[in-house]
Amino acid sequence: MEQVIEFFNKLFSAEDWPARWVCGEWSSFHGWLYITSDIAIWLAYFVIPAIIIFFIQKRHNLPFLPVFWLFGAFIILCGSTHLIDAIMFYWPGYRLSALLRALTAIVSLATAFVLIRDLPKLIETKPEDKLKTYQLEKQVKQYEAEIEALKQKLHNQEG
Template identity: 80%
Template sequence: MEQVIDFLSKLFSADDWPPRWVCGEWSAFHGWLYIFSDIAIWLAYFVIPAIIIFFIQKRQNIPFLPVFWLFGAFIILCGSTHLMDALMFWWPGYRLSAVLRLLTALVSLATAFALIRDLPKLITERPDDELKTYQLEKKLKSYELEIQDLRKQLNSKSD
């Protein structure tokens, strides 16, 4: 328990490690390639949830909404680990990185379990458009039968 308390008390301290630039022999090209790649991945991981949130706000009655939120949290946390990796070239916040990775792991597992739990329902769920089409087709058949009955009545009266 002492290690946990020590870990948490130094969560934002980077005094125990050197920045990544001075660990090993990074060429400028290799270091900046790593940094730019991680920042690009982080940016994509933050744009994707923004698109998901936009989608959720534009659609009504989205089934399995909690799964969308889990995906958003999962993607944001994945992106945060990449941002941390880029920052470590200057600020070696390995403790904070470890906490972000733990949160990412927990949310990833929760997302996977939610998908496994909901997959049978997702497979059998009819999209709203398909359900509306089915209901309209059912009404149309009902109207066609009613028209046929009316024609029979008309034909029997004219005879």
């Protein structure tokens, strides 16, 4: 228990380790490749949940909503581990990294469990009638616009 208390008391302390740049034989190319790749992965891992949230807000009555939120949390936490890996080249926050990884593991397992549990229900789910209606309405509007364009073209040719 003493180690757990010490861990959280020193969560943001980096005094016990050197920065990653001074550990080993990093060339500038290798180090910057590592850093920029991790930052790019982190960026993608934050954009993807934003898209999921946008989708959830636009689509009402979405079935299996908790699965979407778990995916979002899973992706954000995965991205956070990449961000902290890039930061550790300058600030060796290994305790924070360990905590992020533990949280990522918990949410990852929870997401996998929920997917396994809900997969049979997801497979059985049929497309909603509203979605079909929306698609048909969209097609009708498209056809109406095309008909109007043709009428306008005929009118211009007659005049």
